[in-house]
Amino acid sequence: GGPSAGGGGPPPGGGDEDGEEMRAQMESFISETSTTWADIGGLDDVQHDLKRAVALGSVANKPEAVSATERILLFGPPGTGKTLLASAVAGSLDATFFKVELGNLLSKWYGESSKQISALFETAAELSPSVVFLDEVDSLAQSRDGDMNETSRRVLDTLLSELDGVEKGSDDFVLTLAATNTPWHLDNAIKSRFPKRIHVPLPDVDAATEIVRIHTVHGGVDFDGHPSAFLDDPQRARDADTPERAIARRCVDDGYTGRDMEALSSAAVNNMIARRNPDLAHLVDDSVKRLRSHALDVGAILPQDVTHAFATTSPSLPEEDVARFYDWNDEYGSHT
Numbered sequence: 001g002g003p004s005a006g007g008g009g010p011p012p013g014g015g016d017e018d019g020e021e022m023r024a025q026m027e028s029f030i031s032e033t034s035t036t037w038a039d040i041g042g043l044d045d046v047q048h049d050l051k052r053a054v055a056l057g058s059v060a061n062k063p064e065a066v067s068a069t070e071r072i073l074l075f076g077p078p079g080t081g082k083t084l085l086a087s088a089v090a091g092s093l094d095a096t097f098f099k100v101e102l103g104n105l106l107s108k109w110y111g112e113s114s115k116q117i118s119a120l121f122e123t124a125a126e127l128s129p130s131v132v133f134l135d136e137v138d139s140l141a142q143s144r145d146g147d148m149n150e151t152s153r154r155v156l157d158t159l160l161s162e163l164d165g166v167e168k169g170s171d172d173f174v175l176t177l178a179a180t181n182t183p184w185h186l187d188n189a190i191k192s193r194f195p196k197r198i199h200v201p202l203p204d205v206d207a208a209t210e211i212v213r214i215h216t217v218h219g220g221v222d223f224d225g226h227p228s229a230f231l232d233d234p235q236r237a238r239d240a241d242t243p244e245r246a247i248a249r250r251c252v253d254d255g256y257t258g259r260d261m262e263a264l265s266s267a268a269v270n271n272m273i274a275r276r277n278p279d280l281a282h283l284v285d286d287s288v289k290r291l292r293s294h295a296l297d298v299g300a301i302l303p304q305d306v307t308h309a310f311a312t313t314s315p316s317l318p319e320e321d322v323a324r325f326y327d328w329n330d331e332y333g334s335h336t
């Protein structure tokens with residue numbers, strides 16, 4: 001910008017209140033993130049692809065023919081880490097992280113949604129480097145009979161032209177990540193703007209082992225017991241050389257998502273705390289103030305804590321849905 005007086009009075013011509021309101025709304029899309037790659041279990045290939053996109057986008061000196069991937073679509077079951085990945089990209093870049101739920105934007109800002117989309121990309125370029133995360137990008141879909149309400153159509157058109165225009169400012173780095181749990185509902189025009197489409201699947205046993213660790217051991221709570229004691233069925237013991245791996249094996253067999261595993265892990269931790277601190281609730285009657293300095297009895301998670309956790313949690317996704325993502329990936333996904 002040019003020289004401007006400190007304090008910044010309103011520019012002539014009015015419309016400033018509008019601008020300020022819009023800015024405030026934009027700021028509500030900006031989310032603080034301290035997520036790092038280490039918070040993500042598994043998904044090594046996806047992480048690698050995203051890191052490469054970030055690296056290529058960050059290098060200033062490159063021939064014109066070398067273009068950075070500035071738009072990536074993440075698709076997969078809910079709770080598999082798509083938002084987590086976007087946060088890690090933003091966190092690792094120290095970028096401004098815009099997190100937008102399109103379904104929410106459409107319903108909340110109804111007539112204003114289209115203006116919001118333009119303002120969003122403008123602000124993202126201003127505050128570069130930026131990561132724009134468009135969640136629920138499927139909510140901007142045209143139905144089969146070509147019928148779409150006026151607002152959605154306008155928002156879709158605006159979004160498409162913003163996506164086409166993102167590359168113009170060569171000094172700005174704006175990485176647009178879109179996510180969907182229902183890729184088969186995507187509008188074709190949107191799909192074509194995201195040639196790179198990455199499947200974020202349910203965790204395999206290695207990934208699941210890491211996810212369990214992230215939500216227990218890395219948070220300062222260990223396991224104690226023979227690995228086989230953490231299994232309901234000794235047949236599953238095959239490669240389970242640690243309690244975490246035994247739990248992971250069981251989660252994968254049952255089709256747990258990352259989010260389901262986080263719930264399971266925190267249930268196991270809570271069961272351990274409840275077991276070792278049976279009088280915790282009574283202390284509240286006593287004096288809440290004194291609780292601040294109360295020495296919580298923290299020990300290791302035992303097999304019984306995990307058994308109980310499995311009894312109170314369950315996989316959130318029907319098996320036939322999982323297959324659908326693989327089919328869509330075969331047809332439309334990027335395979336690197």
Ligand code: ADP
Nearest residue numbers: 040041078079080081082083084211258259262
């Ligand atoms: P999505 O955006 O795919 O619906 P999220 O990224 O919001 O899912 O994941 C929800 C939560 O589940 C995360 O905050 C995290 O605690 C946990 N989670 C999911 N996938 C993973 C993973 N791969 N590693 C570690 N935690 C995970």
